[in-house]
Amino acid sequence: MASKESTQRRAARVRRQIKAVANGRPRLSVHRTSKNIYVQVIDDAQGRTLAAASTLEKEFKSSKKTGADSAAAAEVGKLIAERAIKAGVKEVVFDRGAYIYHGRVKALAEAAREGGLSF
Template identity: 85%
Template sequence: MASKETTLRRSARIRRQIKKVANGRPRLSVHRTSKNIYVQVIDDANGRTLAAASTLEKDLKGSLKTGADTAAATAVGKLIAERASKAGVKDVVFDRGAYIYHGRVKALAEAAREGGLNF
């Protein structure tokens, strides 16, 4: 199991690589816990959150069996794509944080792509 220091170093390394290739695009940042998944579209130049979604929202929470499976991640991915397009964001750079691109993180990314986000 990775220590907290290792996890923080990995997420900092990923974020550093993302900022090199971002070219002014907002960052689609993912955070997952054992019970929920959260995602934000962040404009790093201005330090503002442009759109956000999570499994804790009332309209999603009632329709999902649990907030900790790939079905929930897919629903959140579709929701963030819809909210980002309302905010005028089409192109983003994907920030998986310290999480590997597998399971819930992958399901969220694929649903966001299907919803219209380009990354």
């Protein structure tokens, strides 16, 4: 299992590469745990969160049994796309953090693309 330091190094490496190609676009940052998934659209220039969504929200918890599967991640992806477009953001750069682009992270990204975000 990866140590905390190696995980932080990997996340920092991904973020460094993303910031190099961002060209002022906000960052779509993903964080997942064993039970939930969280996503934010962050404007790094101003240091502000423009939109956020997670499986912990009331409307989500009432309709879904669990927040730890790909279907839940896809719902969160659609929700973040809707909120980001409402906030005036259509183009983002995807920050997967230290997670590989597979499973729940991939489901979230594809649903966000279907919802209207481009990255």
